[in-house]
Amino acid sequence: MPLRADARANRAALLTSAARLFTDQGPDVALDAIARDAGVSIATLYRHFPSREALIAEAYGAEIAALGEVDLAEGTAADALTRWLARFVEYARTKRALGDLVHALPEGSSPPAREVIVDALERILAAGARDGSLTTDQDAQDVLALLAGLWTLPDGPEWPARAGRLARFVVAGLKSSDSLTGQPPL
Amino acid sequence: MPLRADARANRAALLTSAARLFTDQGPDVALDAIARDAGVSIATLYRHFPSREALIAEAYGAEIAALGEVDLAEGTAADALTRWLARFVEYARTKRALGDLVHALPEGSSPPAREVIVDALERILAAGARDGSLTTDQDAQDVLALLAGLWTLPDGPEWPARAGRLARFVVAGLKSSDSLTGQPPL
DNA sequence: AGCTAAACGTAGGCTCCCTACGCTTATGCC
DNA sequence: GGCATAAGCGTAGGGAGCCTACGTTTAGCT
Numbered sequence: 001m002p003l004r005a006d007a008r009a010n011r012a013a014l015l016t017s018a019a020r021l022f023t024d025q026g027p028d029v030a031l032d033a034i035a036r037d038a039g040v041s042i043a044t045l046y047r048h049f050p051s052r053e054a055l056i057a058e059a060y061g062a063e064i065a066a067l068g069e070v071d072l073a074e075g076t077a078a079d080a081l082t083r084w085l086a087r088f089v090e091y092a093r094t095k096r097a098l099g100d101l102v103h104a105l106p107e108g109s110s111p112p113a114r115e116v117i118v119d120a121l122e123r124i125l126a127a128g129a130r131d132g133s134l135t136t137d138q139d140a141q142d143v144l145a146l147l148a149g150l151w152t153l154p155d156g157p158e159w160p161a162r163a164g165r166l167a168r169f170v171v172a173g174l175k176s177s178d179s180l181t182g183q184p185p186l
Numbered sequence: 187m188p189l190r191a192d193a194r195a196n197r198a199a200l201l202t203s204a205a206r207l208f209t210d211q212g213p214d215v216a217l218d219a220i221a222r223d224a225g226v227s228i229a230t231l232y233r234h235f236p237s238r239e240a241l242i243a244e245a246y247g248a249e250i251a252a253l254g255e256v257d258l259a260e261g262t263a264a265d266a267l268t269r270w271l272a273r274f275v276e277y278a279r280t281k282r283a284l285g286d287l288v289h290a291l292p293e294g295s296s297p298p299a300r301e302v303i304v305d306a307l308e309r310i311l312a313a314g315a316r317d318g319s320l321t322t323d324q325d326a327q328d329v330l331a332l333l334a335g336l337w338t339l340p341d342g343p344e345w346p347a348r349a350g351r352l353a354r355f356v357v358a359g360l361k362s363s364d365s366l367t368g369q370p371p372l
Numbered sequence: 373a374g375c376t377a378a379a380c381g382t383a384g385g386c387t388c389c390c391t392a393c394g395c396t397t398a399t400g401c402c
Numbered sequence: 403g404g405c406a407t408a409a410g411c412g413t414a415g416g417g418a419g420c421c422t423a424c425g426t427t428t429a430g431c432t
Binding site: 228 | 378379380381
């Protein structure tokens with residue numbers, strides 16, 4: 001059965017407030033603040049979103065879905081990776097709360113957001129293996145771990161430059177498989 | 187003036203308890219629990235260590251100091267980097283709380299632990315620039331950001347393998363400067 | 373033994389998280 | 403239109419953790 005009209009409105013208000021406050025103040029805003037901003041009580045927030053993560057996930061649903069899309073049509077898989085990473089970096093810059101979803105350390109159930117992203121990376125890596133433009137030495141989870149640094153970078157005027165170097169480093173390393181062979185175990 | 191005898195004993199007890207609880211239960215143990223374990227009150231803990239970070243820093247002082255040491259005597263700078271990273275990875279595995287020190291996002295004052303590590307990496311990179319074994323495309327902070335993934339990896343039986351791949355990837359990328367030139371801006 | 377400053381613990385305020393419970397109101401039916 | 407009902411809501415409060423003010427204890431010196 002569909003939600004009641006007031007419930008639907010409250011839900012929407014919560015998502016709007018959440019998106020704004022997460023973007024403005026980071027992933028650790030008090031949930032009470034979000035509820036107050038939306039003009040509802042904290043209980044209503046919990047009724048609609050059982051956890052902070054659930055709220056972030058829905059507030060940034062569009063971005064997560066966008067990261068699930070991979071454009072393999074143009075150029076090599078390495079090109080596709082570069083394009084995908086550009087979007088990833090842009091979200092990391094503007095939607096810092098996404099980091100909590102992507103790199104949470106859940107015992108069993110990792111959040112669906114993470115699954116979507118790992119999935120996208122797997123498709124890119126698989127395409128790279130087919131067209132030979134990417135190494136097969138790292139799996140999607142490895143790549144995601146390498147990108148974790150994006151969320152630890154202090155924001156400021158240097159952020160884009162540093163993030164860009166980080167992303168380029170990852171792409172470059174995934175391109176050349178030769179330099180990785182014959183490494184002594186660490 | 188030196189500390190009073192009881193203060194010295196309490197301090198030592200706190201550090202012992204902290205090291206054990208941080209290792210056993212992760213970086214987020216309640217400070218009250220550490221104080222209780224050491225047989226002192228929470229106020230005493232705060233008197234000796236003004237913040238959680240200060241406590242971690244002292245509890246893991248030996249490890250941090252060890253990461254400040256760089257052995258450039260044998261082999262190339264790239265070899266030195268590999269050796270240093272092996273130690274870094276080992277600490278990341280056994281002393282998960284160190285991550286909070288290394289990748290905290292302080293506005294102004296980054297903790298001294300981070301400085302020590304950045305310093306060590308800078309010396310290695312400088313040596314690499316001199317002997318030509320490492321690229322100059324990334325600075326020490328970039329490298330540290332790349333290693334952030336170590337702290338987000340879920341611990342489990344796969345941890346060492348994944349961490350090893352991550353570290354090897356970083357070393358490999360820092361070795362070959364050629365594959366990084368001429369990249370289009372992301 | 374007695375003095376004093378160093379060190380201590382208790383107790384409590386603050387913030388945030390989360391839930392139990394009783395009230396309000398949208399919605400479908402007559 | 404009015405009313406019954408369950409869906410939805412807010413209040414109020416307990417719990418955990420952080421941190422501090424303040425009065426008490428005690429080590430160390432004479």
